Amino acid sequence: AQTVTQSQPEMSVQEAETVTLSCTYDTSENNYYLFWYKQPPSRQMILVIRQEAYKQQNATENRFSVNFQKAAKSFSLKISDSQLGDTAMYFCAFMKPNQMAAGNKLTFGGGTRVLVKP
Amino acid sequence: GAGVSQSPSNKVTEKGKDVELRCDPISGHTALYWYRQSLGQGLEFLIYFQGNSAPDKSGLPSDRFSAERTGGSVSTLTIQRTQQEDSAVYLCASSSLAYNYNEQFFGPGTRLTVL
Numbered sequence: 001a002q003t004v005t006q007s008q009p010e011m012s013v014q015e016a017e018t019v020t021l022s023c024t025y026d027t028s029e030n031n032y033y034l035f036w037y038k039q040p041p042s043r044q045m046i047l048v049i050r051q052e053a054y055k056q057q058n059a060t061e062n063r064f065s066v067n068f069q070k071a072a073k074s075f076s077l078k079i080s081d082s083q084l085g086d087t088a089m090y091f092c093a094f095m096k097p098n099q100m101a102a103g104n105k106l107t108f109g110g111g112t113r114v115l116v117k118p
Numbered sequence: 119g120a121g122v123s124q125s126p127s128n129k130v131t132e133k134g135k136d137v138e139l140r141c142d143p144i145s146g147h148t149a150l151y152w153y154r155q156s157l158g159q160g161l162e163f164l165i166y167f168q169g170n171s172a173p174d175k176s177g178l179p180s181d182r183f184s185a186e187r188t189g190g191s192v193s194t195l196t197i198q199r200t201q202q203e204d205s206a207v208y209l210c211a212s213s214s215l216a217y218n219y220n221e222q223f224f225g226p227g228t229r230l231t232v233l
Contacts, residue, residue: 008138042168043207045224090159105151105177106222 002027002094006109013082014117020067021077021112023092029053033095034068034075035106040088048090051075082116089113120144122225124210130231131200136195139195139228140185143212150193151213152185164208167193200232 003026013019025034028044036048051059059066063083067076079086092109123142131137143150150167152164163177167187178184187193197204207229211222 028149043209043227043229045209045211047221081138105163105166105174106161107163108153110160 004109012115037091124225141210147212149213151211153209
């Protein structure tokens with residue numbers, strides 16, 4: 001079974017600065033997907049960024065980027081130029097693709113609460 | 119287009135009562151998932167439906183929990199004889215065959231409080 005660990009329960013950052021959230025996972029799979037989801041107080045889970053394990057290049061989405069270290073089983077998220085709207089819970093998640101094209105369950109970490117201060 | 123919707127938004131019930139939570143997936147999405155988010159257990163998978171295939175029920179915590187999906191669309195999660203430890207946010211997600219990486223789109227959740 002896969003496990004996902006987020007070791008930082010809470011992080012705070014000043015507006016416009018950078019914060020990095022850590023995530024480690026344990027799996028025996030070679031091919032898988034990793035995700036970061038954002039959950040604001042509205043409870044709506046929003047996909048922030050995804051990474052395919054077979055791609056060596058780190059994914060980037062605007063101010064969000066990841067540092068994917070496959071050998072170390074590490075998948076950190078960097079939020080640059082933090083904005084007040086980035087305040088939320090952030091969840092790291094793992095998915096093992098199955099042979100059926102429409103998906104499989106996500107395994108989530110415990111979450112990191114990010115507070116952006118003005 | 120419309121996203122995943124869930125109802126009710128909040129539900130308060132008494133211990134021992136049965137509750138039904140509803141999920142309307144994005145139109146055309148063939149896969150539907152239920153997750154539970156609780157203080158003690160974090161976010162955990164409950165059940166997964168894919169088209170007409172038998173559902174993956176491996177995450178259901180007890181036989182008091184059941185779910186069905188009618189007509190390949192709307193899903194109902196039923197909890198019988200609710201217990202206080204069932205208090206949590208129940209999230210539903212759906213995904214499409216069109217996406218290789220199987221992005222799951224989440225609804226806003228139902229917050230269940232068992233008194």
